[in-house]
Amino acid sequence: MxxxxxxxxxxxxxxxxxxxxxxxxxxxxxxxxxxxxxxxxxxxxxxxxxxxxxxxxxxxxxxxxxxxxxxxxxxxxxxxxxxxxxxxxxxxxxxxxxxxxxxxxxxxxxxxxxxxxxxxxxxxxxxxxxxxxxxxxQPLENAAPILHVDDGGHRRPLDSSAFIALCREACTGLSDVDAERVWAQTLPNLYDGMPLAAVRQALVLAARTLIEAEPDYAKVAARLLLSNLRQEATGQPLTQADMAERYADCFAEFLAAGVAAELLDKRLLEFDLPRLGRALQAERDLQFDYLGLQTLYDRYFLNVEGRRIELPQCFFMRVAMGLALNEIDRETKAIEFYQVLSSFDFMCSTPTLFNSGTRHPQLSSCYLTTVSDDLDGIYQSIKENALLQKYAGGLGNDWTPVRALGSRIKGTNGHSQGVIPFLKVVNDTAVAVNQGGKRKGAVCAYLENWHLDFEEFLELRKNTGDERRRAHDMNTAAWVSDLFMQRVRSNGDWTLFSPVDVPDLHDLYGGAFAEAYQAYEAKAERGEIKLYKRVGAVQLWRKMLTMLFETGHPWITFKDACNLRSPQQHAGVIHSSNLCTEITLNTSADETAVCNLGSVNLPAHLVERDGVWQLDADKLQRTIATAMRMLDNVIDINFYATVKARNANLRHRPVGLGMMGFSDCLHKLGVSYASPEALEFADRSAEMLCYYAYRASADLAEQRGRYSSFVGSLWQQGVLPPDTLARLIETRGDLGVAASGQLDWHALRERIAQVGMRNSNCVAIAPTATIANIVGVSASIEPVYQNLYVKSNLSGEFTVVNAALVRELKALDLWDAVMVADLKYFDGSLAAIERVPETIKARYATAFEIEPEWLIEAAARRQKWIDQSQSLNLYVAAPTGSKLDRLYRLAWQRGLKTTYYLRTLGATAMEKTGDGGEPAAKVCSITDPDCEACQ
Structure with a gap:
């Protein structure tokens, strides 16, 4: 070498x-x-x-x-x-x-x-x-050597013209891309006798190297990959023009092959396949960027002995058919579902895409469990974790009921080892069960911060200490009460108990929790409770923030906001969130909460009217109505690994409709994330998402019936999610969030009173780490991480360029090789590049350049409409104790239910100073925190 x-x-x-x-x-x-x-x-x-x-x-x-x-x-x-x-x-x-x-x-x-x-x-x-x-x-007279390819054992000269033609087809309809440039980039990577398939792959890799200079090469690379996929799936070198005629035939062949290989449900062959085949739109294959199609190729398309048997439109139709199996007019509904998926208007979550239409249709994203305080219950919960993870479920475990270290065990007259040793087993189970090799098993353990083991729980992710009491691969989250936050504010004391001595605290919240907790503190003071520990609330809060900064865990989530605003208060208690902190559902020893996710692509619903970009309300309503029907169908079709999950899901029928592409919308609107206009858009977009989701659930209730625990819910009482904000204000005072809306919520109340709701919960904004890649938009509600960077995931490394920024810089004649080099040097930041106008720098500020308070304020605007929660990452460039204190107190004061990862700059970040003296290098201290278990 x-x-x-x-x-x-x-x-x-x-x-x-x-x-x-x-x-x-x-x-x-x-x-x-x-x-x-x-x-x-x-x-x-x-x-x-x-x-x-x-x-x-x-x-x-x-x-x-x-x-x-x-x-x-x-x-x-x-x-x-x-x-x-x-x-x-x-x-x-x-x-x-x-x-x-x-x-x-x-x-x-x-x-x-x-x-x-x-x-x-x-x-x-x-x-x-x-x-x-x-x-x-190099002598000028040296001609390029004649190369040969190996075509299935037959050696023949390399036909350059055929490959250039392939590149030209891939460049059709795209601007600022050049087929000859792709071929020139490919040539150095060829050698004599190279297998033909390797030459075709070299074309893809060559186009990929050009993405940083011109974003449209991402589509060129995708189309070259698509050509390879067609060759693999059909055995023929089919062009885009060929596919307009062949897709229907290929579709039927792939379904037959999938059923024969015992991968697909044989009921799919009972559909009117010619009708569905005619509905496939071959031109939608051209929508993909390279990252999206490569992700589907590597992890989603079905294969038989390593050979893919699906093409993109077949894949979307297979998913749609799997979700329409129980529909009366299933062909019509399958086509309707296919339309929203293949147009990228809406995308189901990863488990649904993986498994819809298969013989094991585990389509749900999230499972929340409560672990009971006995050995049988603990190991049953660990077993259920493994079963749920096997088919791509992400887990949230509530461990608060388990007695603390030192508590007496009556059965053996011994003393408990507490929660920590069992969490080590949970950690290792998540590593062992890797979801069929498609992605890692993932779990988050939740513990209320009055638990006597809580201080040791904070240290689970530390890299020092007794390895037997460390869990490096699982996530942790603190379940925090309003009473604790009030003690922090007043610099009071806080008492840690073993749950066996205070058994009712687990199921209490709000004023009832505060009253019972103070009574237990009085009992401890009188000596009636022996096992407890008193600490300063501020001291414990500081330790929580310190561990959050040092290890990324535990995430901070708020028990009272989740429960006081829950529409299902009559049916139980929310004891935790899920793996990605957007799901807030009741759990108990008898019920495992389940949530089924999917996300609306917001940029696909923007329209330009009179020179102004705005959300198309009519299209958004249509998309959400179809999406909610798809999510509701998941509940009845789903394969349930445990009885507790099945019973809970059929009883309450919760779903979690979310959004993605929020930052892309801001770019089209010409708005900076750190601006009042962005807060207004967060408010309005969330209101529309929630209003139409609740309306769609009511329409489904009229057609299919109400969910069985509807009576007694806040829905039934005429109290909708935005109305519950008042309940939080009663206990906290002014949240600093205006309750006004623009849609007719009164009419919706009347509609729900008349027909009920099909789903106990409807909206949850998940991270969309993977499905946003598929669609080609920014993830969830995230700010832009960097304007030019290399993204790593299970499919490899991919250059990501902010195409909206490139378009603006081109319009100003600023996009050139020097700008590319500058962006690479400054880690995707514009701040230190003097020739870029300040207005553009503000609009395209990267995640660490935006004050994190803006993220919280935008989240607060959304949260008032949402019946569940949202995965909210916080980016802090130069964290200090006081800054984190202010930030997380603000999250609580604004009424957020949960927070997700804290992302900070690593100590090794290079100080490339911009005009304001701020460090511009971005090195995340947490390894790839994108959650792929939910989306």
């Missing part, structure tokens, strides 16, 4: 024997099936140790000979090498070829990401110098 280029060392090469450098053991990596294309097109074995040597030489060139003997440098070299190898193998998980230049690109990227910018700069300059030397030395 040709070693990565390195700059010449600033010392005597005769005294700097790199061979004396001992490669650390972590670099002795296994054979990944990769081969390297050298510049002379020869093929060599992939040898990671040569990457380590090249990186070491780069450090030698900048830091001198002494760096070889530095433990810090050795460790950094090992980490950088592992990072480069990991990036290459994620891109080619099944093995393949990689060009030497690609390896050097990855080395350069790794050096930049690590903060070794001087080394990276010298490395880049050296590469450029030697590229110029090679170009000057």
């Amino acid at each position: 040709e070693a990565a280029a390195v700059p010449p060392a600033r010392h005597d090469p005769n005294t700097a024997e790199i061979g004396t450098f001992s490669t650390p053991s972590p670099l002795r990596l296994p054979d990944y099936g990769l081969e390297v294309i050298r510049r002379n097109r020869a093929i060599a074995a992939f040898q990671p140790e040569k990457i380590a040597i090249a990186i070491t030489k780069a450090f030698l060139a900048v830091e001198g000979q002494h760096s070889v003997n530095s433990a810090r440098i050795r460790e950094q070299v090992a980490q950088l090498t592992a990072s480069v190898v990991d990036a290459l193998t994620r891109r080619l998980p099944g093995g393949g070829t990689v060009h030497i230049e690609d390896i050097q690109d990855q080395v350069e990227l790794a050096l930049m990401r690590s903060g070794a910018h001087d080394v990276a700069r010298a490395y880049v300059l050296y590469r450029e110098k030697h590229a110029e030397q090679r170009a000057a030395q």
